[in-house]
Amino acid sequence: MTTAVAPPLLEDTQLGPKAGGFYRYQNIWTGLGFGIFLGFVAWLVSHATVQGSNWGTDMVVTCTMVAWVVGFNIGMGTFNAPIHWILGHDQTHEDELYAAGVGQGSSRYLKFCTDHKVVGTQYLVLVMVLFGVGGTLAMMIRTQLITPHSSFLDPQTYNAIVTIHGMVMIIATIIMVSGPFANFIMPIMIGAKDMAFPRLNAMSFWVVVSAVPCLLATFFLGGVNAGWTTYAPLSVQAPAAMDAFAMTIITFVVSVTVAGVNTIVTVVTMRAKGMTMGRLPIFTWGTVVGGALGLYAMPAFLAVMTMMITDRATGTSFFVPEVGGSQWLYENIFWIMGHPEVYVILLPPVAAVLEIASTFARKPVFGYKVAIAGFVAIAALSIMVWAHHMFTTGWAPNLAAPFMLTTELISIPTGIIFLCTIGTLWKGSIWTRLPMWFVYLFVWNFIIGGVTGIYLSDVPADQFFHGDMFVTAHFHYTLLGGAMIGATAAVCYWFPKVSGRMLNERVGKVAFWMIAIGIQVTYFGQFWEGFQGMARRIAYYNPHYETANQMSTAGAYLLMAGWLVFLYMMINGWRHGKIAPANPWHAKTLEWKVPTPVPLENFLVDPVVTSDPYTYGEGVPDGQEVPESAPAPEPELVPAGSAPGDQIDAGGAS
Amino acid sequence: MSFEEEVDEIEANTLLGGAPFFSRPGGKIFIIWLVFTVIGVLIGFYAPHHLLPVMQSPEGGDVWATIVFFTVLAAPVAALVYAIAFYSLFAWRHRSEDPDVPPPDAEPQRGNGPVTVVWLAVSTVLVVVLLFWGIAVWSAQQVSHPNALQVNVTGQQWLWTYSYPGTGVETRTLDLPVNRPVQFNVTSVDVTHGFWPAVLGVQVDANPDVVTVIRTTPNKLGKFIVQCSQLCGLYHAFMNNTGDVVTSQQFDTWLQSNGATPTAAATAAGTSSSGSTTAMGK
Amino acid sequence: MSFTETDHGSEGHGAHGHGAAVPGAENPGGEHETAFKRDQKERLMLWLLIGGDGLFLVLELFTWFYLRALNTSGLWNGAKCSKANPCTDGLGNPINGPIQKADPKHAIIIAACTVIAAGFVWIAESAARRDAGKRAVSTAAGVGFLFLLVALGWQIYQFQVLPFTTIDGAYASTYEFFMGSTLAHLILLGFIMLGLWIRASKGRYAGATWYRVRLIRFFAVWIAVSTVILVAVGALFY
Amino acid sequence: MRPLGILLTFVVALVAIGGVAAFFISQSYTSPNYPNGVQVAQPLGTAVVNGQSVPHVALQFQTYPDSTGSVAGKQVHPSGNPAWPAYGLSNQYQVPAHSLVTVTIRQYDSGGSLNNPWFAKVSGTVGGVATFTSPDGKTVTTNHVDPDNIGHTFTMRSAPGVDSAFFLNVPLPTNANLPNNQTNPDAGQYYTVKFSFLSGAKGVYAWNCEFPCGQMVASFGGVMGAYGFMSGFVHVV
Known part of the structure; x- marks a missing residue:
């Protein structure tokens, strides 16, 4: 071992005046400007070209949206590197340091920045904005439903709001953990200096940013009236907003695909010396399996939305029976995407919950390998269950039994997740800090979501509940009460590392109880509506359901207030919070072993890992440490797959 | 009591320790589990009985029975998770002077093979039971009756119309004779609709250009x-x-009041036939 | 294969934003990314992307066979359409006879050009691997690119000569969907092969960096395979 | 200043949500401030129906082949297209509960075939019939018209749980005498459809057109899917 050589911080590198090339002139404003400019040009050109033809509006909207997305990304700098590559003028090392944000202070948060920590923070803000938008729309829905025949919104606006609330929330929940924490935290966890492809990482963020205006533009284009599932043929006859909606999805698919690939490659190839697959923190496993599942699910979304656009803008007939298509084709491909996507949302937060439970119970994760097997089993089964969304569509009644089987089988690995969670809590030294409260809320809600799911998996019962508020309450319990509360726990847990400051937990407790009670009141109200037989997505309902709806609305307002308190806590913490120590939770994963704020390449000295991060109470030195001095020989990087994963007993049930 | 003493006491009172059963963690968890299970089962009986509309067909009765049965099966599992989670929060929670100081590490438990195996086995058995229940009920619903009353249902934005083949009757309200099997042939003229007579316990989508079929036997008089x-x-x-x-x-x-000839109406209503309809109980 | 030699070109740090401060020099705290590492990363990324694209292909084929099996309103092959029993197209106008089959000649030419283009990438790769000099690599890459341009141009030309338009029912729609998907893939491959050609002319692919060309070859071969599959299905399963 | 911070968060959030709500309401046709307002039925005294004396009111409105050209300059829904046909001037009507409503509709639009011939039958009116006067002055009173010559239909039903027995459907025959681009109703010839119905219980009723006169698939896109042209509300007070 040599003595410590204090390496210079990369942030302090003095860059030449021309470092970065075009990146020097690009930021979100050039992106917006160029996107709007190109979109406007495309609008003018397409308007002049296709005016008067059939489907003219659809053509115009599609062209404008494509041009906006491409233009925004050109303006941001997404395509700089590929164009450099094609022309053979590679970016220099200085350019790349510039792109990583060196010497730009906080303005790098508004630029195409390849530093994974900047991307993670950008994602966190984007997710919060999206939740704000989705939550506002949810408030519109609940306000309309206070009285049976409210004239607050007209039915068209109501349908548009229901649709966009759904899609905004789906997008936000898909990226709520895999965006901020799989980017910011996960590379540090595995001892990497960055994601495997930093530019793809930045691209995945700015591409999804460019998708958001397309989605919100739908309100100005007539509104998508077909629900977030946009079942054909209703969506084929929807206003031109549907084209913007489909473009949003196509853009989002690019982002998720790129992000998923990046996550997998990072974990497979970028691990620190000694960080075998069996020593990865469980959260890493969750993001990898979630990313892989996203990679499976997204091509189906791309295919179905491409066909939707051609059906609308060029008159093809994939989904319209009158002209030779089939609505069941749409439903099949959509749900081939749709159900795995639920687990893309769910797996990373669940893994984060296990991680947090371990830290705050001061115990190793119970059944580490079993939990990973559970993730993989969920992922594998989830691609075989899609038709349970189609039990009542009349498509292939003979397949009801097999799909009932696969659907109910999923409850076995889900049960394993519960076993691992309560096994981790079992006889632990429960340290009830804020993240832990949300872990308990996750357990409470997710059980309810899971149990109500089994009624829906049963075809005879699903014939009553399908298309009913019961379904709405069920998936809000799993996705809001489960996934989003898990993500909230993750926010509270990693906030000190991300922002460098502590949260005010007294305010957090207030927010916690408002959210916890709000969820129960809101969605028990909806279970009640569902039992009474109120259909989903209706703007006017039978006065018979009024009490249940008012209960749900009251809960929703409480929930909104709770999230606002939580938001206040975050903003306040970010600005005035106590300065956080590097490892406030005394956790053992690598991200807590690096200083806060995390330096540009995370590790001044490469970490060497000798055990998994769950050595609580085992009386051995932490196996995941960052040495203070550089080890003499530079570590030979171990290729993936060739390292024996069982070198160290990494726990498990055996 | 210092934390170490507390830990010692917990260790002494493990599941198989010497203290009386109900003062050991296992016993306390058992009590909490029992309470939660009973609550769950009660909800399972209460919710369908008081919240569901009155079902008017055997298929609707299946919905009722499925909810009760599944809740009874699921309640113990959910209650166990709740019991352990709650117990851990109240019994093993660590309170210290300085909230920033973590409690000492707990005894490490990296897994427990037998527990995992039992958990897996139990959940597999439960899933198999659920599956058999579902398949049994579903296949019983698939039986078609040769002399079932045919009703053609047409969905259209935003109205249902019903026609009774052979009678020439076309209406927008759906009247059905009691205890007579009925087959709905459902279709749509524009977009996908969902034909959902909730209290008959059946539902199927009305798809354009396709006829989907569901069958039921209304067995209780009344409006729906x-x-x-x-x-x-x-x-x-x-x-x-x-x-x-x-x-x-x-x-x-x-x-007849809707325009059918008396003969056609009698045939459709089954009043003139031998009455071989299968009454599936009330 | 051995990856003892580091990729010393400036592109060696292209994939990782901030590698060693000076190419090839040891940076005490920085990262020294080996060629093996880099190739491993990019190969994995490529295989994952090809896997996703493969799923897209499977869904295209699913669409084809599903709509073909359904033959809703006789609008797959138009067998039921006649003057007496007209089907309607996407605009509500009658289709009075069977929809004509697309001439497979064009599709076969496109597929053949794509396969040849992929073959030239392979030749370029082996030339780079043998360290045959930048001229050999760039010639192969250039010829391959030209073949790809032919495929691309012919694909656009095929849209002009189709005996049907998008509104003529499910067969026409799905066939054009195949063509559109082929076009999109060829454009993507076109950009990459253009880059390969330009970079090869600058001598970027010699000896130790041959594995960069192999990456492009994987992708080109995959595009060729998927194009052939689409063309075969389109020609054989009318 | 912690309480201030929380307060500020709430104020900002509520202003934002209120702003969004205001935006949606400004787009909404259900607002009483909608340019053409709610058309209130004219009282005509009382009438005797089935031996009972009930208030009698009259409503008169029109169908336009093109909503830009209507006399009062009907303002189209922001998401709509001015070239779409529309009912007007208002799409919202107000009638008293349990009274006799005599409706006169002037039909200016052309048309075609219904996709469900059932809607060519008159239902829900007094006597189950309506009186149809063609532009050349011929008057018939009948309970059904030719399903292949329909301009629009006026189909009305109650909001869920209001008065489920109530249903009204009156087909409006196609007005083939007029070119499609007829824009000035007072100058052109029109088909007159007159019928009476007994209004139901108090509450919200929706009306719409069941003749597929829109665009795209099954002609149910465009105007048929957009609120405010071929759809609206009847407020029974």
């Missing part, structure tokens, strides 16, 4: 509501109408 369960555009919320389960004499009269 048919809704559209698939978002179908602007007035989706208004796409509902009333139905009525009536006696076959009343049905006969109703058909």
Whole structure:
């Protein structure tokens, strides 16, 4: 071992005046400007070209949206590197340091920045904005439903709001953990200096940013009236907003695909010396399996939305029976995407919950390998269950039994997740800090979501509940009460590392109880509506359901207030919070072993890992440490797959 | 009591320790589990009984029975998770002077093979039971009756229309004779709708250019509501109408008042036939 | 294969934003990314992307066979359409006879050009691997690119000569969907092969960096395979 | 200043949500401030129906082939297209509960075939019939018209749980005498459809057109899917 050589911080590198090339002139404003400019040009050109033809509006909207997305990304700098590559003028090392944000202070948060920590923070803000938008729309829905025949919104606006609330929330929940924490935290966890492809990482963020205006533009284009599932043929006859909606999805698919690939490659190839697959923190496993599942699910979304656009803008007939298509084709491909996507949302937060439970119970994760097997089993089964969304569509009644089987089988690995969670809590030294409260809320809600799911998996019962508020309450319990509360726990847990400051937990407790009670009141109200037989997505309902709806609305307002308190806590913490120590939770994963704020390449000295991060109470030195001095020989990087994963007993049930 | 003493006490009172059962963690968890299970089972009986509408067909009864049965199966599992989670929060929670100092590490438990195996086995058995229940009920519902009353259902933005083949009757309300198997042939002329007579316990989508079929046997007199369960555009919320389960004499009269000839009405209503309809119980 | 030599070109740090401060020099705290590492990363990324694209292909084929099996309103092959029993197209106008089959000649030419283009990438790769000099690599890459341009141009030309348009029912729609998907893939491959050609002319692919060309070859071969599959299905399963 | 911070968060959030709500309401046709307002039925005294004396009111409105050219300059829904046909001037009507409503509709639009011939039958009116006067002055009173010559239909039903027995459907025959681009109703010839119905219980009723006169698939896109042209509300007070 040599003595410590204090390496210079990369942030302090003095860059030449021309470092970065075009990146020097690009930021979100050039992106917006160029996107709007190109979109406007495309609008003018397409308007002049296709005016008067059939489907003219659809053509115009599609062209404008494509041009906006491409233009925004050109303006941001997404395509700089590929164009450099094609022309053979590679970016220099200085350019790349510039792109990583060196010497730009906080303005790098508004630029195409390849530093994974900047991307993670950008994602966190984007997710919060999206939740704000989705939550506002949810408030519109609940306000309309206070009285049976409210004239607050007209039915068209109501349908548009229901649709966009759904899609905004789906997008936000898909990226709520895999965006901020799989980017910011996960590379540090595995001892990497960055994601495997930093530019793809930045691209995945700015591409999804460019998708958001397309989605919100739908309100100005007539509104998508077909629900977030946009079942054909209703969506084929929807206003031109549907084209913007489909473009949003196509853009989002690019982002998720790129992000998923990046996550997998990072974990497979970028691990620190000694960080075998069996020593990865469980959260890493969750993001990898979630990313892989996203990679499976997204091509189906791309295919179905491409066909939707051609059906609308060029008159093809994939989904319209009158002209030779089939609505069941749409439903099949959509749900081939749709159900795995639920687990893309769910797996990373669940893994984060296990991680947090371990830290705050001061115990190793119970059944580490079993939990990973559970993730993989969920992922594998989830691609075989899609038709349970189609039990009542009349498509292939003979397949009801097999799909009932696969659907109910999923409850076995889900049960394993519960076993691992309560096994981790079992006889632990429960340290009830804020993240832990949300872990308990996750357990409470997710059980309810899971149990109500089994009624829906049963075809005879699903014939009553399908298309009913019961379904709405069920998936809000799993996705809001489960996934989003898990993500909230993750926010509270990693906030000190991300922002460098502590949260005010007294305010957090207030927010916690408002959210916890709000969820129960809101969605028990909806279970009640569902039992009474109120259909989903209706703007006017039978006065018979009024009490249940008012209960749900009251809960929703409480929930909104709770999230606002939580938001206040975050903003306040970010600005005035106590300065956080590097490892406030005394956790053992690598991200807590690096200083806060995390330096540009995370590790001044490469970490060497000798055990998994769950050595609580085992009386051995932490196996995941960052040495203070550089080890003499530079570590030979171990290729993936060739390292024996069982070198160290990494726990498990055996 | 210092934390170490507390830990010692917990260790002494493990599941198989020497103290009386109900003062050990296992015993306390058992009590909490029992309470939660009972609550869950009670909800399982209460919710369908008091919240579901009155079901008017055996298929509706299946919904009722499925909810009760599944809740009874699921309640113990959910209650166990809740019991352990709650118990851990109240018994093993660590309170210290300085909240920033973590409690000492707990005894490490990296897994427990037997527990995992038992958990897996139990959940597998439960899933198999659920599956058999589902398949049994579903295949019983698939039986078609040769002399079932045929009703053609047409969905359209935003109205259902019903026609009774052989009678020439076309209406917007759905009247059905009691205890007579009925087969709905459901289709749509524009977009996908969901044909959902909730209290009959059946539901199927109305798809354009395709006829989907569901069967049921109304067994209880009374009015009900048919809704559209698939978002179908602007007035989706208004796409509902009333139905009525009536006696076959009343049905006969109703058909005639809607323009059917007496013979056709009698045939459709089954009042003139041998009455071989299968009454599937009330 | 051995990856003892580091990729010393400036592109060696292209994939990782901030590698060693000076190419090839040891940076005490920085990262020294080996060629093996880099190739491993990019190969994995490529295989994952090809896997996703493969799923897209499977869904295209699913669409084809599903709509073909359904033959809703006789609008797959138009067998039921006649003057007496007209089908309607996407605009509500009658289709009075069977929809004509697309001439497979064009599709076969496109597929053949794509396969040849992929073959030239392979030749370029082996030339780079043998360290045959930048001229050999760039010639192969250039010829391959030209073949790809032919495929691309012919694909656009095929849209002009189709005996049907998008509104003529399910067969026409799905066939054009195949063509559109082929076009999109060829454009993507076109950009990459253009880059390969330009970079090869600058001598970027010699000896130790041959594995960069192999990456492009994987992708080109995959595009060729998927194009052939689409063309075969389109020609054989009318 | 912690309480201030929380307060500020709430104020900002509520202003934002209120702003969004205001935006949606400004787009909404259900607002009473909608340019053409709610058309209130004219009282005509009382009438005797089935031996009972009930208030009698009259409503008169029109169908336009093209909503830009209507006399009062009907303002189209922001998401709509001015070239779409529309009912007007208002799409919202107000009638008293349990009274006799005599409706006169002037039909200016052309048309075609219904996709469900059932809607060519008159239902829900007094006597189950309506009176149809063609532009050349011929008057018939009948309970059904030719399903292949329909301009629009006026189909009305109650909001869920209001008065489920109530249903009204009156077909409006196609007005083939006029070119499609007829824009000035007072100058052109029109088909007159007159009928009476008994209004139901108090509450919200929706009306719409069941003749597929829109665009795209099954002609149910465009105007048929957009609120405010071929759809609206009847407020029974």
